Amino acid sequence: MGVTFLGNPVTLIGSQVKAGDKAPNYTVLANDLSEVTLDSSKGHVRLISVVPSIDTGVCDAQTRRFNEEATKLDNVKVLTVSVDLPFAQTRWCGSNGIENVQTLSDHRDLSFGEAFGVAIKELRLLARSVFVVDSNDVVTYAEYVNEVTEHPNYEAAIEAVIASN
DSSP, X not given: OOEEEXXXXXXXXXXXXXXXXXXXXXXXXXXXXXXXXXXXXXXXXXXXXXXXXXXXXXXXXXXHHHHHHHTTOSSEEEEEEESSOHHHHHHHHHHXXXXXXXXXXXXTTOHHHHHTTOEETTTTEEOOEEXXXXXXXXXXXXXEOSBTTSOOOHHHHHHHHHHHO
C-alpha cells in the first residue's frame, strides 16, 4: 500500500497490522515521561489515533473529534500517538480543553511507529492512521490513510470500537 505526504511517496518502517492480528507491543511516553505500553490499557478496548504532529490542522481536528467521541464510549481508552514531545502534547491539550484522550509520545525511539508500520523514514513522523484493539489485544480495525494530510474515516473507526466493546 502506498502512502504519500503532500503527494510524494514515503517509506513506512515496520510491519503493517490488519484486523485479526495480535496487537504488537510498544513503549511510548506519557505526558509525565512515564513509559506506556500496550499492557498499560489491558482489559479495555483501545482506539489508537495516530497523527504526524498535534499542532497541525488535520491532526488537531482528528484529536478533537476522537476526544468528543470518547465521552460517548464506555470501557474505551482513546490514545493519540505522535512524535511530538510530551511537553508540547501537554501544552496543546491544556490550551484546547482535551481531557478524554491520552496523548502519547513516540519521539524517543519510534517504538509504536515501527511496531504498527507507521514510522515515515524520510520525515521521522508517524503516518496518519487509526487502530482499534479489543480488550484481548486483537486488532479489530486498521486504517492507514493513503495521503497523510487527509482525514481518516472517523465513522468506520467508531463503528469498530462499538463492535469491539
